[in-house]
Structures are given as C-alpha cells and as structure tokens.
Amino acid sequence: MIGKPTLTRRILTTDLPALGIVLLALGPFLWMLMTSFTPQERLAAVGVAISPVSWSLENYLRLISRTSFLGNMGHSLLVAAGTTVLGLFVSVTAAYAFSRFRFAGRRVLMMQFLLVNMFPVVLLILPLFVMMRRLGLLDTHAALIIANATVAIPFSVWMLTSYINAIPKSLDEAAMTDGCSRLQALRRVILPLAMPGIISTGIYIFITAWNEYLYALTLGGRNVRTVTVAVQTLIGEYQIEWGLLSAGGVVGALPATILFLIAQRRLIGGLTQGAVKG
Amino acid sequence: MSLTAALSDHAAPTRAWRKRLLPYGLLTPAVLVTVVIVFLPMIEAVVTSLYEFVLFRPNAARFVGLGNYIKLVQDPVFWITLKHTAIWIGLTVPLQMGLGLIAALILNRQFPWRGLARALVIIPWALPSVVIALMWRWIYDANTGVLNEILLRLSIIQSAIPWLADPDKALYAVVVTLTWQGFPFFAVMILAGLQGIPRSRYEAASIDGASAWRQFRHVTLPGIAGVLATAGLLRIIWVANSIDVIFVMTGGGPGYATQTLPLYAFVKARQNLDFGYGTTIAVMFTLLLGVVVAIYIARTSREVER
Numbered sequence: 001m002i003g004k005p006t007l008t009r010r011i012l013t014t015d016l017p018a019l020g021i022v023l024l025a026l027g028p029f030l031w032m033l034m035t036s037f038t039p040q041e042r043l044a045a046v047g048v049a050i051s052p053v054s055w056s057l058e059n060y061l062r063l064i065s066r067t068s069f070l071g072n073m074g075h076s077l078l079v080a081a082g083t084t085v086l087g088l089f090v091s092v093t094a095a096y097a098f099s100r101f102r103f104a105g106r107r108v109l110m111m112q113f114l115l116v117n118m119f120p121v122v123l124l125i126l127p128l129f130v131m132m133r134r135l136g137l138l139d140t141h142a143a144l145i146i147a148n149a150t151v152a153i154p155f156s157v158w159m160l161t162s163y164i165n166a167i168p169k170s171l172d173e174a175a176m177t178d179g180c181s182r183l184q185a186l187r188r189v190i191l192p193l194a195m196p197g198i199i200s201t202g203i204y205i206f207i208t209a210w211n212e213y214l215y216a217l218t219l220g221g222r223n224v225r226t227v228t229v230a231v232q233t234l235i236g237e238y239q240i241e242w243g244l245l246s247a248g249g250v251v252g253a254l255p256a257t258i259l260f261l262i263a264q265r266r267l268i269g270g271l272t273q274g275a276v277k278g
Numbered sequence: 279m280s281l282t283a284a285l286s287d288h289a290a291p292t293r294a295w296r297k298r299l300l301p302y303g304l305l306t307p308a309v310l311v312t313v314v315i316v317f318l319p320m321i322e323a324v325v326t327s328l329y330e331f332v333l334f335r336p337n338a339a340r341f342v343g344l345g346n347y348i349k350l351v352q353d354p355v356f357w358i359t360l361k362h363t364a365i366w367i368g369l370t371v372p373l374q375m376g377l378g379l380i381a382a383l384i385l386n387r388q389f390p391w392r393g394l395a396r397a398l399v400i401i402p403w404a405l406p407s408v409v410i411a412l413m414w415r416w417i418y419d420a421n422t423g424v425l426n427e428i429l430l431r432l433s434i435i436q437s438a439i440p441w442l443a444d445p446d447k448a449l450y451a452v453v454v455t456l457t458w459q460g461f462p463f464f465a466v467m468i469l470a471g472l473q474g475i476p477r478s479r480y481e482a483a484s485i486d487g488a489s490a491w492r493q494f495r496h497v498t499l500p501g502i503a504g505v506l507a508t509a510g511l512l513r514i515i516w517v518a519n520s521i522d523v524i525f526v527m528t529g530g531g532p533g534y535a536t537q538t539l540p541l542y543a544f545v546k547a548r549q550n551l552d553f554g555y556g557t558t559i560a561v562m563f564t565l566l567l568g569v570v571v572a573i574y575i576a577r578t579s580r581e582v583e584r
Contacts, residue, residue, distance in 0.1 A: 010389065013387075014384070014387045014388070014389045015389050017384045018384050018385060018387075018389060018391075018392075018395050021380075021381045021384055021385070021395070021399060022395050022398050022399055024458075025381075025398060025399045025400075025401060025402055025458075025461075025462060026398055026401060028402075028410075028413050028414065028417060028458065029401065029402070029405065029413065031413070031416075031417065031424060032409075032413045032416065035416065047422060047427075048424070086311075089307075090307040090308040090311055091308055093304040093305070093307065093308070094304060094305045094307070094308035094309070096304060097300075097301040097302075097304035097305050098305075100301075101300070101301035103298070103301045103302070106301075107579065109305060109309065111575055111578075111579055112309075112312070113308075113312070114575060114578060115571065115575060116312055116316050116317075118515050118519075118567075118571045118574070118575075119316065119320065119564070120518070120519045120540055120560065120563060120564055120567060121519060121521070121540075122519070122521060122540040122541075122543050122544050122560045122563065123320065123323055123557075123560040123561065123563070123564045124316065124319050124320065124323070125544070126323060126326070126543075126547050126553055126556055126557050126560065127319035127320070127322040127323045127326065127557070128315070128319050130322070130326075130333075130553070131318075131319060131322070146315055147315075149311065149315060150312075150315050150316050153308055153311060153312055154312065157308055182300060207404060210406070211404075211405070211406035211407065211408075213406065213407055213408045213522045213526075214521065214522055214525075214544070218548070227406075228406050228407075228408045228409075229408075231406075231408055231409060231412065232408060232412070232526060235412075242416050242419075242422075245412060245416070246413075246416070249409040249412055249413060252406060252408075252409055253404075253405050253406055253409045256404050256405070256406065257401060257404045257405065259404075260400075260401075260403075260404035261397060261401075261404075264397055264400065268400070268466055268470070
C-alpha cells in the first residue's frame, strides 16, 4: 500500500495469489468441464483429456438424444419462473409498506419474515409433503412453486425493502402532492425506479429455485422432474458414467451461472448491504 | 398544498382510517401466503411429532404425547448425529471464514484483472448443490478420482484412498466440499466490509510505523468484525440446514459416518416413511438451531428500528 511497488513484486504478491484463489474456486468446475468433453471410451481407458485436441461433444449429444434432459430443463424453467413471479408479486407491496410506513407491529412482522427464512428445510418438507398429498398437488409444478416460495418470499421482502429504502421518500410525496394516491405513487413512481432492484431480486429467486433440490426430489415425481433431480438419475445402475453425468452437470448449472455472472455486481451490492451495516 | 390539506380535512374520519390500514393491506398477501405455506405446516410438524405416524398406515396414527421425544434421547443414533452436526458446523464455518478472509484480502489489492477475478471467485456460490456434490464425488472417486491421482503422483500417499467410503475420512471429505462451496460467500461479504474501512486509518497507522501485521490486527480486523459476526451467524444457520450436499455425496453413510441431525430426520422420513419420528428429529433440530437464530434475529432487530 505504501509507495509504488515494482511490477515483478506486484505479480508475486498479488497476481499469483489471486490466480491461486481463482483456480481454487474454479478448479473443480473446470475439471468437470474437461470430463464432460472427454469421450466415454477415452475416459474409461486413459482418463480425463486435458488437451482440447481429444475433446468432443459426444457426451452432450448422448445427453440430448438419449435422456429427457431438455424436458427436465423445461420443468426447471417453469418452476423457477413461477417462483419468481409469485415471490415478486406478493413481496413488492409488502416491501413498500415496510419501507414507507411506521405502524404498530412493523418490527414483529419484519422479524417474522427474517425468521421464516431461517426455518430448516427439513422441518417444512415433511408437513408440506403431507399437505400437498392431501391437496392432490404432489408431482405438479404448483407444489414446487409453493415450496420454493417459502424461501423466495421472505428473502425478496427483505431485499426489496432495502432497495426501496434507497429511493428518497420525497419522490412519493411529490407524486401525491400532484394528485396521485398512495397506490398510484407506488405504481407510477416507485416501481419504475425500483425496477433494477426488482430485477436482481427476481434473478436471485430464479437462481435459487433453479438450483433447489430437496423439495424437487420430495414433492416432484415422474411428471415433474427438474434438472437437479434428473442429473442424479444419470448415475447408471451398475456403473457411473462420469462423462454423461458431467455433461448433465454442466448443462444444468449453466443457466443459473450465466444469470449470476450477468447480474453479479448488483446482486452482491444488494446482498452485502444488510450485512455490512449490521 | 393547502387545497389538498383542506380537501382531506373534509373527509377526515374515513381518510384517516384508510391511511392507517393501508400498510396492513399492502402486507396482507405476503403475510397470508407465509402463514399458509410456512406457519401452518410448522404447527402441523409440531403436532405430528406428538403422534406415532407412519405414512403408509395413516389410520394407525396414535397420539403418544412426548413419546417420540423420549425415544429420541434414548436413540444412540441421535447422539451420534448430534456430535457429527457439531463437528460439521464447528469445522466448516471457521474454514469457510478463514479461506474467505484470505481470498478477500488478496482480492482487495490493486491489480488489473481484479473485477474479473472477483466475478470468477463467486461461481461456486451459483452452482446447484447437486452438481457440486456429484462433481466432488467424481474428484474423490477411489479408482479414477483426480485427488488420488495427484496425491499418488506427489507420493503423498502410497495407495489410493476411498475418501467417501472410509468412515474415518468421509465426514472430513464432505467438510472440504462444503468449505469450497461456502468460502466465496465470506469472501464477498468481507470484501464489502474491507471497502468500508477508510483509507485514512491505514495511512495514520503506517505513519505511526505499524507493521503490516499490526495494521491487520488493529485496523482491518476491527473494521470487519461486524461483517464477520453477521456472516458467521448466517453461515452457521445455512450450513446446519444444508443437507443436500451430504445427501447426494454419501447419503449419510458409510454407516452413520456422515449423518447429521437434519439429514437423519430426512432419511428417517424418506426411507422408512416414519413421519412421526422424522418430524420429531426435525423439531428437535429446529429448537437447537433456534439459539443461533435468536442471536441473529436480535442483532438484526436493532438495525431495523429506524
């Protein structure tokens, strides 16, 4: 930090350690990527191909032609998109209320949402299963959307509250002086301004719902099988086909990872804000 | 301005009521949905734990009071899994925090590709747990896994080790995986905390002749203490709750070697369909975790009242 370090010194003390950390974080995933590009016979005979010369898309072609993986992606998409819509829809007005009003019970209600977020999945999963069975919802998209909403709603209420807090109150007041009602001020002034926050909250919900496994395993079934459950079924009966499995893992992880990379700057801003203040 | 005030004065009583009820109205959908999908199931869980209830024999459900809880404390597996849960949290969270701190300190330095490095380091966070679990099973594989291959080449070990099949090593192998999965979260949180420390404090410290280590001890650590505490509490809750990675990696085995308390509840209900007892374990686990949750809520609660 003091003076101007020379280039070599910088490379030794900063770039190399940073590279080490990046490799540590990415290594296992890169290994899976290389495995997925290695043809099955080569994998069995020699092992993972490190040089791109012997790579092929064989595993991916088999994944698409011989398994129902694309259909599973469709189910995951429906569930994740449904959870995002439901989560955002009920959370926006709640977040606005928490941000703009001071009313009796505000703290208790806010804490209620925080508490809900901490409930162990394992506590909820059994009664939810019994409930869905009673309602005949097992193995439907609705069951998974509802189950995922148990995580998505409290989370987005908190995220959106902090985003709306960042919008000056004077804007609502100005809109109401101009004759808007509260709800009109929310819809015409606050919603457009909060849109970046709403979008990143939505992306976060989408990623968590896409990656969710235990609810999908327990409440899904033959008709609704999401990617996370399907990946596991790629494990063969007698022998694990690591090439195929890796291809499934890569494809299954791709949508969430890409979304995350696109939105990461804003997402991390929103996620860390609360913790840094606390 | 005065015109609106006069108008609202006119219809004062109803207006005032509507104004006071508005926030509750805005909150109703979210609260209603959470009550139905979280609180009702939770109450049902507590009730179920008082019954002997096996899923495929719903008519044979029998009220046993605290019978399941008595059975639980006499169940040797309960104590084994409780011990594993303690080891599991006690190792994973500090390891994640330590590695996260190191990563954050490195990524907080100045170098040209810092933005790229930061984006790449958080990728494990975005990967599905199932994919992570399968990926590490492949790495740990006894015959063809890359970990054994590297260690054999470096002559650190003499023969391949079945990491996940060895009861003495399996739990630690899973801890390593979870550490890898969770350290980016700490790195990101700590980075945000580091950026909140004013530069002037470092300058003042270096004028006073403080060494790099002393600067770290007396400027950096106090500056990120709040973040470490919050992130640590959040992670304890998260790690304790996360059963998907272990479930896919080992299913709790070999034997009970990697069984944690929540996983035991899940497996009991899933495989034996013993919902009464499974729920009892889950409720017990929730009560134990409740202590940590209470601390976290109390911390955040102070923050909200503004």
